[in-house]
Amino acid sequence: MKILVPIKRVVDYNVKVRVKSDQSGVELANVKMSVNPFDEIAIEAAVRLKEAGKATEVIAVTIGPEKAQEQLRTALAIGADRAILVKTDAPTDLGGVEPLAVAKALKALVEKESPDLVILGKQAIDDDSNQTGQMLSALLGWSQGTFASKLDIEGNNIKVTREVDGGLETLSLKAPAIITTDLRLNEPRYAKLPDIMKAKKKQLDIIEPAELGVDFTPRLSIVKVEEPPKRQGGGKVASVDELIDKLRNEAKVIS
Amino acid sequence: MAILVLAEHDNKELAKATLNTLGAAKQLGGDIHVLVAGANCGSVADAAAKCEGVSKVLKADSVELAHGLAENVAPVIVELAGNYSHILAPATTYGKNILPRAAALLDMQQISEISAVVDADTFARPVYAGNAIATVKSSDKIKFITVRGTTFDPVSATGGSASVEEVSSKGDSGLSTYVGTEATESDRPELTAADIVISGGRGVGSAENFAIIEELADKLGAAVGASRAAVDAGYVPNDYQVGQTGKVVAPDLYMAIGISGAIQHLAGMKDSKVIVAINKDEDAPIFQVADYGLVADLFEAVPELNSKLGK
Ligand SMILES: Cc1cc2nc3c(=O)[nH]c(=O)nc-3n(C[C@H](O)[C@H](O)[C@H](O)COP(=O)(O)OP(=O)(O)OC[C@H]3O[C@@H](n4cnc5c(N)ncnc54)[C@H](O)[C@@H]3O)c2cc1C
Ligand SMILES: Nc1ncnc2c1ncn2[C@@H]1O[C@H](COP(=O)(O)O)[C@@H](O)[C@H]1O
Numbered sequence: 037m038k039i040l041v042p043i044k045r046v047v048d049y050n051v052k053v054r055v056k057s058d059q060s061g062v063e064l065a066n067v068k069m070s071v072n073p074f075d076e077i078a079i080e081a082a083v084r085l086k087e088a089g090k091a092t093e094v095i096a097v098t099i100g101p102e103k104a105q106e107q108l109r110t111a112l113a114i115g116a117d118r119a120i121l122v123k124t125d126a127p128t129d130l131g132g133v134e135p136l137a138v139a140k141a142l143k144a145l146v147e148k149e150s151p152d153l154v155i156l157g158k159q160a161i162d163d164d165s166n167q168t169g170q171m172l173s174a175l176l177g178w179s180q181g182t183f184a185s186k187l188d189i190e191g192n193n194i195k196v197t198r199e200v201d202g203g204l205e206t207l208s209l210k211a212p213a214i215i216t217t218d219l220r221l222n223e224p225r226y227a228k229l230p231d232i233m234k235a236k237k238k239q240l241d242i243i244e245p246a247e248l249g250v251d252f253t254p255r256l257s258i259v260k261v262e263e264p265p266k267r268q269g270g271g272k273v274a275s276v277d278e279l280i281d282k283l284r285n286e287a288k289v290i291s
Numbered sequence: 292m293a294i295l296v297l298a299e300h301d302n303k304e305l306a307k308a309t310l311n312t313l314g315a316a317k318q319l320g321g322d323i324h325v326l327v328a329g330a331n332c333g334s335v336a337d338a339a340a341k342c343e344g345v346s347k348v349l350k351a352d353s354v355e356l357a358h359g360l361a362e363n364v365a366p367v368i369v370e371l372a373g374n375y376s377h378i379l380a381p382a383t384t385y386g387k388n389i390l391p392r393a394a395a396l397l398d399m400q401q402i403s404e405i406s407a408v409v410d411a412d413t414f415a416r417p418v419y420a421g422n423a424i425a426t427v428k429s430s431d432k433i434k435f436i437t438v439r440g441t442t443f444d445p446v447s448a449t450g451g452s453a454s455v456e457e458v459s460s461k462g463d464s465g466l467s468t469y470v471g472t473e474a475t476e477s478d479r480p481e482l483t484a485a486d487i488v489i490s491g492g493r494g495v496g497s498a499e500n501f502a503i504i505e506e507l508a509d510k511l512g513a514a515v516g517a518s519r520a521a522v523d524a525g526y527v528p529n530d531y532q533v534g535q536t537g538k539v540v541a542p543d544l545y546m547a548i549g550i551s552g553a554i555q556h557l558a559g560m561k562d563s564k565v566i567v568a569i570n571k572d573e574d575a576p577i578f579q580v581a582d583y584g585l586v587a588d589l590f591e592a593v594p595e596l597n598s599k600l601g602k
Contacts, residue, residue: 053419062423136400165403166387171395179466182388199529200384206470255400259426269580276595287565289544
């Protein structure tokens with residue numbers, strides 16, 4: 037079984053982003069970039085399937101700038117076998133390559149590579165869209181197991197446990213399938229130095245969007261990007277008694 | 292202009308998130324229809340027909356729609372889509388699972404989790420864990436939209452008298468089957484609908500210790516929430532997670548207990564009316580958004596609260 041893992045280069049989750057003064061987007065210059073955390077979980081899941089003898093090859097792919105090779109190298113260090121960069125200078129967070137376009141590019145790659153499984157993150161932490169996996173599944177006419185916290189593969193049958201609003205739901209999917217990861221699926225390993233060195237020698241192909249015949253023209257134009265309203269916090273109380281008094285008599289939120 | 296709202300339900304009752312989604316539809320203006328896709332879901336269709344502002348309910352009632360499988364529900368939406376300028380669903384795990392599938396089948400770029408309607412083509416939505424608000428204008432013919440419940444008032448569930456019309460299912464895709472649900476049992480209010488939410492974090496330390504958080508919640512008739520760290524550690528079920536990648540809440544009162552206040556957590560609760568933080572670290576970032584911060588050991592403060600709140 038071959039597995040394709042789409043990963044996205046995003047602003048690191050520890051960075052508190054700043055909105056640009058011209059309201060065109062957020063400041064990305066000199067900001068730490070990382071693999072989208074959900075996508076690290078996706079790579080880990082794929083690599084574990086390979087280690088368990090259930091997968092034969094893991095291919096990491098990203099649609100992004102030249103520099104996204106860094107994130108592909110991270111995927112290779114975790115254990116992906118090879119990587120593909122679909123190179124574009126368009127922004128991938130806002131006002132550029134949107135989930136539908138990403139899904140179309142991934143569909144073209146699926147047709148080229150014929151994987152049996154595509155594991156994506158449930159959500160990119162920059163655009164917070166939570167769409168790409170579902171869209172790719174639609175375009176391919178495959179089954180989908182979104183927000184996965186557990187994955188069991190037996191031949192052609194994939195049992196997936198999903199984190200849903202009321203608890204956990206289990207579905208049985210017919211392969212080929214699309215999986216999107218939730219936080220509890222696994223804890224990604226840290227790549228060790230020898231693996232990082234090895235990753236430098238693994239195959240990384242760079243292709244142009246035109247080779248996939250996909251149009252990246254955005255459907256959504258950015259009118260403006262603003263800071264959210266600031267919350268006035270920082271108030272303190274000295275005791276439990278004062279807290280109860282304030283909640284009852286000042287905020288009037290408890291009786 | 293006509294708007295289709297995808298109803299969330301369990302074949303018996305209409306989920307409250309649907310009412311907030313209808314609230315967003317009302318702001319768009321136009322004829323509002325509701326799609327109820329399920330099995331033996333007549334009571335849901337009837338409930339939807341009573342909602343304020345709904346002029347027609349479309350009921351697709353068939354066994355393969357029982358569990359809201361995206362592969363089976365999306366084609367029903369696609370079949371109806373041509374009649375609508377906007378198709379809305381709640382930004383819950385139900386809506387997030389289904390709607391992008393339908394949008395892609397029609398070559399439309401969805402607008403996720405809107406927090407405001409500017410005009411019929413233009414919407415605001417939080418991005419980067421709510422650290423920026425993007426206003427986007429769609430050039431698509433049909434706007435597929437998921438709606439953040441906390442920023443739209445629910446419409447009234449009574450007073451309407453829409454007609455209910457049957458529409459057909461597109462059959463079973465055969466791609467996926469429902470196996471089962473491990474539902475989180477609780478008599479407390481639903482997290483996203485509660486007036487008061489009491490959340491615990493890693494500082495609570497264990498599943499057993501969560502009992503003091505639950506006791507406080509029960510004293511106040513509140514829902515219980517948690518940080519990701521508390522969920523990851525197995526103190527509470529996954530569906531308690533509040534945050535960027537969990538549930539978004541905006542109750543009258545939110546209490547964060549033993550939670551540091553990471554941006555991913557703040558993304559899910561900072562629109563609450565009143566925020567209380569109890570943390571032993573006076574520099575914890577949660578205090579920056581708290582109206583009432585109490586620097587204290589939660590194992591002293593919470594039992595004291597429980598005893599003083601009486602009953
Ligand atoms: C992709 C991604 C998505 C994420 N999504 C979410 C999300 O949706 N929701 C979310 O919450 N997090 C999310 N996180 C995790 C987030 O970054 C933080 O790691 C998490 O919120 C921390 O949880 P915490 O505050 O409970 O734990 P900690 O940060 O460990 O804080 C524990 C706090 O408890 C206090 N404490 C300890 N003992 C006591 C005591 N006895 N009395 C009083 N106080 C005490 C400590 O001072 C500390 O401030 C996400 C992270 C990533 C990478
Ligand atoms: N530019 C991209 N390149 C590769 N994969 C992507 C890209 N954008 C999104 N994805 C994948 O789709 C998932 C969901 O992203 P989104 O729908 O944007 O929230 C991510 O976790 C990735 O797995």
